[in-house]
Amino acid sequence: MRLSAEKLAWSVHGTPLLTDVNLTVEPGQTFGLVGPNGSGKTSLLRLLAGLNKPKAGRVLIDHQPMHTLKQRAIAQSIALVEQQADTTDRITVHQVASLGRTPFLSALRPWSKEDDAIVAQALHDVDMAHMTDRLWHTLSGGERQRVHIARALAQQPKILLLDEPTNHLDIRHQLSILELVRQLPITVMISLHDLNHAMECDRIGVMDGGRLIDSGLPQEALTAARLRQTFGVYAHVVDDPIDGKQIMRFRSEV
Known part of the structure; x- marks a missing residue:
């Protein structure tokens, strides 16, 4: 799209x-x-x-x-994963990820086994399937971020x-x-x-x-010119000795 x-x-x-x-x-x-x-x-x-x-x-x-x-x-x-999206509700990891299915649910289209499978796959993809029953407030910042991404993936x-x-x-x-x-x-x-x-x-x-x-x-x-002008850093490109990809190295002054 x-x-x-x-x-x-x-x-x-x-x-x-x-x-x-x-x-x-x-x-x-x-x-x-x-x-x-x-x-x-x-x-x-x-x-x-x-x-x-x-x-x-x-x-x-x-x-x-x-x-x-x-x-x-x-x-x-469209799904958006924001930097900060929090809640004070006592909800589980599975419930947060399940919110991604909301746009597809209605009186004529209730929750189904297909939705369960989609949410389970999304949590697996972000390595949070083992925490599906954990309460939101017990998660670290990184774990919460992964659940937010799972919610977006569940939105398909x-x-x-x-x-x-x-x-x-x-x-x-x-x-x-x-x-x-x-x-x-x-x-x-x-x-x-x-x-x-x-x-x-x-x-x-x-x-x-x-x-x-x-x-x-x-x-x-x-x-290099854009990096100096916009980010205020000096950079040069080197080849990664492992895979040959180009990577940038930075310094704040010449």
């Missing part, structure tokens, strides 16, 4: 947070979103998910304007939006979650702080000051 933004703008109390953002993520593509803190990545993802309405511009799903779609139809197509979206999903995760689960996301046969936009993780994406968009200032193949968007 194709996801597009046309001249998106967003502001809060008169302060612009996004200005004139244009981008397209093609079906099946993994699009990495990078930028300094406060550059507008989270605001953009919330607009693309339909949680906020743009002050100007529009979001399109397969060429259809999002504002013409019902919320249920949007929820059946055609478009998956992730806002820094590797926050709070140990390195093993960072790598396994990113590998899982790359293998999904759906359209993905993922906000990342680790630029080497972003290098694994099909395309990258660079945010700064509420604007999408560059996009393209990772090697095209994350140039």
